[in-house]
Amino acid sequence: MTVMEQRGAYRPTPPPAWQPRTDPAPLLPDAAPYRVLGTEAAAQADPGLLRRLYAQLVRGRRYNVQATALTKQGRLAVYPSSVGQEACEVAAALVLEDRDWLFPSYRDTLAVVARGVDPVQALTLLRGDWHTGYNPREHRVAPLCTPLATQLPHAVGLAHAARLKGDDVVALAMVGDGGTSEGDFHEALNFAAVWQAPVVFLVQNNGFAISVPLAKQTAAPSLAHKAVGYGMPGRLVDGNDAVAMYDVLSDAVRHARAGGGPTLVEAVTYRVEAHTNADDDKRYRADSEVTAWREHDPIDLLEQELTARGLLDEDGIRAAREDAETLAADLRARMNQDPALDPMDLFAQVYAEPTPQLREQRAQLRAELAAEAEGTH
């Protein structure tokens, strides 16, 4: 018999000075993911918003398909597809104001594009051209982050700094289910809650970290439950329901902007394609599972709603697809041009002023290039 089992021997009375800080109940996520589409609540949704989301989802899907095709043509070094996750990507971009900041992970190119970054520039990293093809300040989009969860503390620091300066700015940071196991995830959430920083953490739980399923990633009831331990609300939402995603994320953004502090949002979704073109997903999951999720497709779900409400007809669907086709054609045409890279750029931005050592190396490369040009090398 353990001490805990000896009734009466254990007095669960905390020391006198100890007080619980918060009642965890309001921080706990709902038992099931929040949904709007297919429920009566959908009738309340703003038609303009629904149409906007639909157009972006169709564009997003086409972008995903085109980018994947570009990897097969060798135009992209790698592309982590977000097919099936477009509702998360689009909602993350659309809930932000211009002054807000987006902190994407490597799979979130689509959110970056939906935020307004040029589609070719957004692919610069994945193309193998310079690392970040866009100026982060221009659209207030941090560089696509390859290490897992390390961009989350950046979002916290930026939001904290904005608040210190008296600016009305919110940071939205995106991470995958695997990323929630990283130490930086924990440190970022803890800092955000302690500082009451205006940050929204969006976890896209797409089922797998490359090949490792969620059950091997965490023993928590849901990833949204993790919020409670930090003292922030956790929200569980259907990541394939664009309206639900928009609702929950804009709630969280409003809450942060009003000084309420951070929120952790878990979007339950699915990566219907492989991790990247270098991955064989048949080794770790059954086709039937993928098929089931394809039937819960974010575009179909919204299309059904719009059609049922008479907000979309065949012409509307065709128009959205033509718009997406234009995007794809432009992307194809521009990605099929070889980028002109200047080798001397290697040394340009290591430091504000190159060190004497880098100046020597720069001179060496310049001489090598000159010799190459003269054909004497």
Add this chain to the structure above:
Amino acid sequence: MTTVALKPATMAQALTRAMRDAMATDPAVHVMGEDVGTLGGVFRVTDGLAKEFGEDRCTDTPLAEAGILGAAVGMAMYGLRPVVEMQFDAFAYPAFEQLISHVSRMRNRTRGAMPLPITVRVPYGGGIGGVEHHSDSSEAYYMATPGLHVVTPATVADAYGLLRAAIASDDPVVFLEPKRLYWSKDSWNPDEPPAVEPIGRAVVRRPGRSATLITYGPSLPVCLEAARAAESEGWDLEVVDLRSLVPFDDETVCASVRRTGRALVVHESGGYGGPGGEIAARVTERCFHHLEAPVLRVAGFDIPYPPPMLERHHLPGVDRVLDAVGRLQWEAER
């Protein structure tokens, strides 16, 4: 001309003064770390800053080094100039991913759009009787990471000047503070602190003709004492204080070695893969025909930092330096 009374100040006081002056000059400068606020830091280097500038400018953070440095990245992205304290050398290791994967390369990966003016203050090195994980010399790790400046003062005046320069730098600086010199004193005029030295220049602390001791940080006083002791043996040693490991001042170092013809690198971090190997190679590549002997190294042993009761056997002291100086005779040994 009025004479100003010089007052003794410790290196710790000079560092505090540097942060205070930087904060007073530029509202973007924010100090952050564990215990830096109310307590003033475990070494009291941030003493009084929270009181003077408020807790928003000198912030006690949660105990999490990756979080501290990661948050500093975001703050710098928004235009602040964070000065981060890593409480002890080995406590900085959890923040390595942030330092290597983000701090060092944000300027480069964004093609100059997003420089990160972050100063990472790391009290480093042994000699204070610290238990495990409180005495590491981690400079080689930082030196091996492009995009970081690595600076280490050895005098009170440099502590002030170089920290001001580090905070003013638009690039990240790992500022290594030799903790056993925190309480070393020098006289200076508190009303007119020493001029800010640019980062990247070494200085000859003691001119000499028979050999060059190349050193930095905690080993500078050891080398100066060795140079005094060596006089009786007929050695006239020149002592070069590097002050900056990145960028490296080849010019000052090589000019000295060409004058003396002999060189010895002294530092307390391990020799294998340590800064001395790089420095010896650079000197050999540039000064081979001037050298009368191989460039030698006196370094800490290649062991995890030893317990306090044994650290005196590990740290390069005056005797070990003098032994190596003797070996610089070379010709006699051939």
